Amino acid sequence: MSRARPLSSTALAAIGSAALLFALLWAISTGAVSLGLGQIKAALFAPGTTASAPLGASEIVTHAGDIKLAEVIVWQLRLPRVLLAACVGALLALGGAIMQGLFRNPLADPSLIGVTAGSIAGASAVIVLGDATGLTFNAGNDTAQHVLATLPLVSLGAFAGGLVAAWLVYRLATDANGTSVSTMLLAGIALTALAGSFGSLLEFFADNTMLRRISIWRMGGLEGASYTGVIIAASCLALMLFALPYYSRALNLMLLGESEARHLGVNVEKLKWALVLLVALATGISVALAGAIAFIGLVVPHIVRLLVGPDHRQLLPLCALVGATLLVLADALARSVIAPAELPVGVLTAMLGAPFFISLLRQRGQYGF
Template sequence: MRLCSPKMLLCSGLVLLVVAMLSGAMLGPVSIPLSSLLDGLATVFGFTVQTSEGLQRDLLIVSAIRLPRMLLAALVGASLALCGAAMQGLFRNPLADPSLIGVSAGASLGASLMIFTAGVLLPGGTLGHLSQTVLSQAVLPEALGLPLMAGGAFIGGSLAVLVVYRLATGGGNSSSGTSVATMLLAGIAISALAGAGNSLLSFYADNEMLRRISLWQMGRLDGANWPRVWMAGTALALLLAGLLGQSRALNALLLGESEARFLGIDVEHLKRRVVLLTALGIGVSVAVAGAIAFVGLVVPHIVRLVIGPDHRYLLPASALLGASLLVFADTLSRLVVAPAELPVGIVTALLGVPFFFSLLARQRRTAA
């Protein structure tokens, strides 16, 4: 049943991430040889002093453009995969992906609403103007816009998880576990609501803003900069700190809420923690990179196939592989239509949708 030992998967995940980061740094409109990267690393750590002009240019490209972008991809990918794994544990169902059950949609609605209210309330700033500056990722308003969007996304995401969880598990008292149909339908309803909210925002937007909004909804990483990296990094650190210690409790929860209680788990506390942390992870991811779908579905599922569902290994391995996957996907999105780029959300959706269909078909077979 296990294809390899958990430790082996963790090690290969680490290697994969390093390879992904190196190839991400080397590939692009300007390709940078590995030797330059190594020379650059040596310079950064003060072993040698390189003054060649070509090398300086390469280093600038890497440190100013590719490094923050790769770090953001890695952090967001890790957060999404971790949130996906934790949420599937909470719902006791491997189909509970943040983008499928409406959490990402709820988060993006929350973010949009926050921009909307800020636009109405802030003196002097018209709605269009503020949203435009926030969405256009200008440097100065970002200090205000990013935390606002993240806060809104967090609230929207938490509400979405709570509503879907209540509906799909019957308040947690039903012994039959989670209803997949209700869970996915609730996700559709919330996504529709979020769609309406975003349409409302689009209604006030001009052409340029429309394009930006739609790109943002697809999920993209080209707005990467250091403040965003810090924000995503903080969120991931909180997620890791708050979730890794709950692995055994999450394992017990897979038996059902009552059974977990019989095993001495404080189920209410665990649920609250998972809901808040996943909403935080998704909310921040949506705020810094838009709604990137399917990472939270595909990665934990692959990990489960390889090492089984034990959360003690599932959570860290998902984080590592999620980071690697999104860095790879982002590199791919920069290369396929170079010098232009695809939003990375399109790449992950193209990878994820067939995967989701096969999962759904299998669930149907086992249920029949």
């Protein structure tokens, strides 16, 4: 058993939790201004108190200034950002793992088969059409506040777009005999192209500020992180983690095939709808909040499966954990490699993930497709 499975799920859960904690701390400390552990601790657990230590007058000014600066950096900039990265990373990995279970194929990833593109189109449509019809538009108010106010609505648009795309690809690529990988990937190309042309169409109606906001999604990034975003992502993640134990066993049976799952007592039609909804939720919310971040949904479930096996009862929570860790690390890396400038994190994950995907394609015979 130990030869077939390098790690027990408990061991991976322990290692993953420790790694996530380390990643969060490192990500908070790193960036244009480096912070020490002491500063982070002070800013997090005792905001505003340390400055009253008895020091000389000039020292008080600089020290208090430091504390204040550290506090602002931690609370206003880095904490929402790393929390959002953690939630989005978990959502992306879960979305990928669920989609692979639904398609019975380890190559299915929302960003490869057009679901992400559908979400972007949905989000863009809400931005442009919402502004054009005055639904979300306050004249002359394109501030950060405005972005925040429209965030729930944009998330909803991304969710709807992802839902349509996921359902379409599933209907196209899967029949009673299983999933056709080539149809699935080709349907993904077609949907991405369709969503892209829909985006171009929207650009005719968009003004400069709309265009700028749309382009942020295309690149993928976490620099716009806010607590509103963190709350949306965290509640969505909580909902999924709460719902998933109910579906894990049925997902295991789905891997045998749709008919086989039905013969083993699964209400397959209901299950498929629930899974497509969950995938669209995970993808849509992460796209609305952090743009298109590719390959997390492909790489993370693959690694976790190699380590502990494909049983969804363990796979799904562990994917959430590893996905969170990986995106927090990737974002910290994206902020520090060319500091003080930043790489979009989506560019970084794509650079790491694309070769991984190609290597998977090369061994796909091993998966029986």
